[in-house]
Amino acid sequence: MSSKKNSIEEQLEDALVPIQEQPYKIPENWVWVKSEYIAKWGSGGTPSRKKGEYYHGDIPWLKTGELRDNVIYNSKEMITEEGLRKSSAKLFKKGSVAIAMYGATIGRLGILGIDASTNQACAVGTPHSMTYNKFMFYYFLARRKSLIELGKGGAQPNISQTIIKSFPYPLPPYNEQKRIADKVQRLLTKVDEAKQLIEEAKESFKLRKEGILKKAFEGKFTRKWRSENGTTNLAEREEFFSRIKEQRLDVVQTKRELNEVSEMYNRFDLKKDVDENGWLLMKANMFCHNVNCGKTPSKAISDKEEIPFLKVYNIVNNKINFSYKQQFIPKDVQTSKLKSSALYPGDVIMNIVGPPLKKIAIIPSDFPEWNMNQAIVRFRPIKQVLPKYVYYCLQYERTLEKVINNTRGVVGQTNISVRQSRNLVMPIPPIEEQNELVKVLDETLDKELYIKELLEQEKTLDLLKQTILSKAFCGRLGTRDPNEESVFELIKRNINS
Numbered sequence: 001m002s003s004k005k006n007s008i009e010e011q012l013e014d015a016l017v018p019i020q021e022q023p024y025k026i027p028e029n030w031v032w033v034k035s036e037y038i039a040k041w042g043s044g045g046t047p048s049r050k051k052g053e054y055y056h057g058d059i060p061w062l063k064t065g066e067l068r069d070n071v072i073y074n075s076k077e078m079i080t081e082e083g084l085r086k087s088s089a090k091l092f093k094k095g096s097v098a099i100a101m102y103g104a105t106i107g108r109l110g111i112l113g114i115d116a117s118t119n120q121a122c123a124v125g126t127p128h129s130m131t132y133n134k135f136m137f138y139y140f141l142a143r144r145k146s147l148i149e150l151g152k153g154g155a156q157p158n159i160s161q162t163i164i165k166s167f168p169y170p171l172p173p174y175n176e177q178k179r180i181a182d183k184v185q186r187l188l189t190k191v192d193e194a195k196q197l198i199e200e201a202k203e204s205f206k207l208r209k210e211g212i213l214k215k216a217f218e219g220k221f222t223r224k225w226r227s228e229n230g231t232t233n234l235a236e237r238e239e240f241f242s243r244i245k246e247q248r249l250d251v252v253q254t255k256r257e258l259n260e261v262s263e264m265y266n267r268f269d270l271k272k273d274v275d276e277n278g279w280l281l282m283k284a285n286m287f288c289h290n291v292n293c294g295k296t297p298s299k300a301i302s303d304k305e306e307i308p309f310l311k312v313y314n315i316v317n318n319k320i321n322f323s324y325k326q327q328f329i330p331k332d333v334q335t336s337k338l339k340s341s342a343l344y345p346g347d348v349i350m351n352i353v354g355p356p357l358k359k360i361a362i363i364p365s366d367f368p369e370w371n372m373n374q375a376i377v378r379f380r381p382i383k384q385v386l387p388k389y390v391y392y393c394l395q396y397e398r399t400l401e402k403v404i405n406n407t408r409g410v411v412g413q414t415n416i417s418v419r420q421s422r423n424l425v426m427p428i429p430p431i432e433e434q435n436e437l438v439k440v441l442d443e444t445l446d447k448e449l450y451i452k453e454l455l456e457q458e459k460t461l462d463l464l465k466q467t468i469l470s471k472a473f474c475g476r477l478g479t480r481d482p483n484e485e486s487v488f489e490l491i492k493r494n495i496n497s
Contacts (some may be wrong), residue, residue, distance in 0.1 A: 008492070015491065017168045027475040029486040030172045036165035037491075038136065039097070039125030043161060044118035045088025047079055054083030060116035061089065064100035067110040067122070069141060072098075075116060089117040095133045096126040099140060099147075102158040106151065107144040111137050123161050130174055130490060134181035139169065142469035170473050171487050179479040184472045191465050198458050212444055213396040219277035221440045222433050232278040232430060237270055240384070240430055241280060244287050247382040251289050260422075261285060279429040285422035288390070289380040293352060293418050294341035294372035301327050307334045310343070310372040312351045315359040318395065322366065329371055341378065343370035346387045348379040350394055352416040357404060360394045362387055377421045389434040392441050393426045400424065 017032035026032065035041075044062075047054035057080030066075060084091060092098075094115050100108040101123050111133055118124055127133045140147065147167065151159040172180065215221055232240065245265055252258045264286050273281045285291050294310075301309060309327045314320055334342060343349065345365040351357060353375035363370055372378065379390050393399055403420045429437070471477050 012492065021168065023168055024474060026170045026473075027172070027480060029482075029484060029488075030170055030475060031487045031491060033169050033171050033491070034165060035125070035167045035169045037128075038131040038169050038171060039127045041123060041125050041161055041165055042090055042092070043101070043120055043123050044090055044092075045120050047083035047087040047089060051083070051086075053080060054086070055079055057081065057083060059084055059091065060114055062098065062110075062112075062116050062118045062122060064103055064105040064108060064119070064121045067098055067100050067105060067108040069109050070111070071113040072110045072116070073113040079117060084117055088120065090124075091115055091117050092124045093126050096124050097133055097137050097140065099123045099125075099159065099164065101160065101164075102151070102156055106157055106159060107148045109137055109141055109144075123159070123164050125164075130171070130487070132174060132177035132181055134185065135172075135177035138181055138184050138469065139473055142466075142473055143167070170475075172475065173481075173484040173487055173490075176479055176481065176484060180472050180477055183477050183479055184468060187468045188465060191461050191468070195458060195461050198461070209395075209445065210397055212441070213392065214398075216437055216441055217393060217396045217398070217427055219275070219279070219429075222429070222437050225433060225436045226277065229432070234270065236430075237274065237278060237280065241268070241270060244280075244282070244382065244384045244428070247384060248286060248288075251382065253290060257290050275427050277427070277429065279427040281425050282428050283422065284379060284390075284424045284426065287382055287385045287426075287428060289382070290340075291377055291379055291418065291422040292340050293374050293377045293421075295338055296373045297329060297333055297337055301329060304328055304330075306331050308367050308370045310349070310370060310376060312353065312359060312373075312375050315349070315351060315361045315376075318360050318391075320361045320364055320366075334369065334371055338371050341372055343372060343378060344368070344380075346380075348381070348387050348390045348394065349376050350379070350421070351375055352377050352418070352421060354414045357414060357416065358395065358400060360391060362391050377416075377418060379421075384431055385428060386431065386434045386438055388438045388442075390426070392438065394424075399426060 015033050015037040017034060022032045047061075049055075055077065057078050059079050059081065060075035061077045061079045061083075062072065062075045063077070066072060079089065083089065092112060092115065094112050096112045098110045098112065098118060099122065100106055101121055103121055105121075112124075125136065127136055147159050147163065148157060150163050150167070151157045171177075219226070248261060249258070252261060264283055268282070268286070270280075275281060303326065305328055307329045308322055309329045310320070310322070311325070311327070313324060314322055316324075329338060343363050345363050345368070347363040349361055349363065349372060351359040379387075379394070381387055381390050400416075403416055403424065404414070406420075428434075468477075
């Protein structure tokens with residue numbers, strides 16, 4: 001009798017998680033057990049690819065890429081009985097829970113909605129009688145980060161079966177597991193539906209913004225203004241063109257720049273190079289100081305606050321965000337090696353290395369001067385063109401459409417050259433009309449931006465999702481029945497039997 005008692009005590013000790021290793025407090029009728037105790041665990045295998053007869057059978061064979069945190073009802077590949085028998089692949093029962101142990105999908109989960117085999121990268125737990133599979137699924141979903149963290153240490157993160165089996169698991173009474181899992185499923189479904197609505201609304205915002213800019217640069221927003229103030233005639237266009245040319249040539253720095261800009265002006269036709277609104281269709285380098293990209297000095301970057309140095313990651317939502325990874329360069333570098341890429345408040349910048357492209361911002365007045373790296377170009381308009389007008393025009397799809405379609409770069413990268421940036425064609429109305437158009441766009445897009453900021457609540461939904469999961473496995477979702485028997489007594493009876 002004594003030996004049997006000792007055996008039961010030993011088995012209990014082996015199954016339960018020691019108090020000092022329990023992650024958090026749980027209700028009195030729950031028990032912390034090792035995950036080995038709540039399911040029969042195993043992993044799969046891959047039948048030899050050299051044996052054609054092992055494939056195209058009628059047994060589903062899952063790979064970790066097919067684990068998408070949901071119920072799995074089919075597989076991309078099927079194997080034969082012979083392939084199953086002559087490999088380490090195993091057939092797991094419907095209702096089992098699969099976990100990706102390593103690779104790009106590490107930590108992903110799936111509930112088998114069918115009997116299926118898996119490859120060796122999947123750990124599969126077939127629940128014991130006291131374990132509800134959906135509760136098990138949601139628990140490992142809630143603790144995914146902790147599991148992955150435990151798998152770190154080698155060259156490749158690996159959540160081994162040893163890690164999974166020893167992982168602490170809060171086990172409530174079976175009926176409470178069902179109540180918790182059902183409530184979690186209902187709540188998470190609502191969260192996912194809300195996220196889907198947000199995604200659709202964000203896409204709608206993007207389309208609305210494109211539509212607004214299209215109307216703006218087709219002249220539709222200032223049609224009334226033109227009817228009241230008149231459309232420019234040829235003589236007025238010539239005068240406006242001359243003012244732009246004079247101001248632009250006044251800021252030429254080199255003979256090469258003078259030749260390039262003069263050639264652009266010589267080719268410009270005041271009768272042909274206009275749109276239906278009478279706006280001049282000019283290349284950027286005709287109305288901006290020489291469009292230039294930045295450079296990266298070899299040793300001058302520091303965190304000493306002198307001249308702020310911008311990188312593409314500092315352009316967020318078409319604004320400068322210098323709170324992230326601040327870098328600076330010394331004043332002497334600003335006035336020597338990086339003089340040509342100096343930035344001042346009001347300059348417009350755009351990234352030319354992506355993806356994504358079309359990250360555009362106006363330099364704010366937080367610092368009197370700035371600089372930038374080689375992945376960014378600067379547009380500094382002369383007095384006859386408003387910086388805010390250029391800022392909006394660069395966001396207009398047609399401005400960059402042809403250039404983006406002809407971008408080059410290494411694999412996984414898209415680049416716009418400085419020359420392409422200088423040759424970007426923009427419609428330039430008289431400065432009075434630019435002012436009117438910018439005013440309308442400011443008012444319209446500010447409202448749209450407010451809507452977008454509301455849509456950014458997606459992060460709050462992610463936090464809500466994690467809160468739901470955290471509360472669920474602490475017994476704080478309002479699903480408890482204090483009259484239910486403690487799981488501890490059930491565990492003892494199971495061991496005793």
